[in-house]
Amino acid sequence: MILGGSTDGDSNRDRKARSRRECLEVDGRRRDEPVISFGPEDLRGVSLPHKDALVIQARVANYDVLRVFVDNGSSVNVIFKEALVQMDLHEYQLEAVETTLFGFAGHAVYPDREITLPLTLGTRDLRKNVMTVFTVVDAPSSYNIILGRPAMNEMIAVASTYHEKIKFLVRRQFEEVKGDQPSSRRCYGETFRVDQKKARREGNESQEEVAKER
Template identity: 80%
Template sequence: MVSNRAGKARSIRECLEIDGKWRNEQVIKFGPEDLVGVSLPHNYALVIQARVANYDVLKVFVDNGSSVNVILKEVLIQMDLHEYQLEAVETTLFGFSGHSVYPGGEITLPLILGTGDLRKTVMIVFTVVDALSSYNIILGRPAMNEMRAIASNDHQKIKFPVRGRVEEVRGDQSSSRRCYGETVRVDQKRARKEDKGKMVSRAKEVAGEREVHFVAEEDQEVVEVELGKHIRVARDLNVSTRVSLLNCLKANIDVFTWSQQELVGIYSLVAEHKLNIIPGSRPVKQKKRHFGPEKDKVVDEQVEEVLRAGHIREVQFPTWLSNVVLVPKATGK
């Protein structure tokens, strides 16, 4: 057994020892005094300004959850460093900008934090990424470990030891707020683009399905599966498929509904549909529309059918009232 005191001593040695050598550094701590000037309460990311390769870079995101340091290709272009030979990297980044990204390579650049005599310079390996982001640079765990820095989102600061003293860099909450807004707009734009692509793809798929599976009415024949229960079957079905289809329907005939009256509904404790209407909203009452003699006849027939089935009921003074919508079937009816 190892005593609790011995365990604590071992943990301290493991934290302070590197390659068998003790390092003598200042204790880094955060207190109430570090909250001075911080707008509370907040949930902002820690966004700072840093000097990288002799350039002052804004919108630098300190992310302790990132396993790599990231710099955007656009930032390198503005630094005139994009023509430098990048070291090849084969690792794919996941989670950056919400998608998997294949890096363009790696580059080592000097990172400077702090001011005056407490400036600290370290060489940082950055992974170059060509993607949309509201941040110019992401400082991950490798950079924070190299700086021996401790970050506190709550206090909007990072602190690190420099020559026996502790220097600090404060985050910019206004910049963090703007970056968040930009990120939301980029994500919404990407989501709309993806949804539109999915809708177009699905529309093409459905159109293809209709083109393949639609059979003209004159190419169908009515088949009685059971007394009073009929279906339409394509005339050009081969014998084996036709027999299999009819046998399947006969074996599971109680699964299907063959009339409006058989649609008895679902018990309200199982499922219930409600209209999510804003309280106090003014009821909508549309004037009755006429679709022409032929379409009005269809409307009357359909309404009468669901009325007989008990799916709807007549009311004399409706609060909400809207016209029916006629949708053409695949057959053109």
């Protein structure tokens, strides 16, 4: 889960202004839109029981990107710099950003830049495209992209980690993207190993500092 970012503005003034605007906005949703729901049939192909994260494949800027982590708890969409370099987009319309990000453990992460890219979900016949703002983070990660609340809301999509699936409407028809459980488990294992190495390294550095002070 990632908190912060410039989703609500890159300064306190911007965030306050957006909050005031949203209080005045009128709900323009169509009341006759089909309801998105999940049922037993959505569990076909899902390995149960499971505690897997929802990891999917998405099309971003005409690239098929694997290891896309869907995280409704994150206030920003993140693309990791290594993935951006591999997509040969690291010099493409990058914008400066000042707002700090905070991870679940409270550690501060200082974003590199922001980039706006087309995000596509769905099949050829029922695909949905939105221009999406990604915060560029230069840090090691098992994932290439994190899709947070902004992307899910732009897509008007609903994610179910239990059903390992995202659902959304395209021209009043349901479309879905299924999660990749094997990929999710590989990412989890890699993340766990990286965190263990980081913890050991930080522990060794702390011991060295204590030794120096003595």
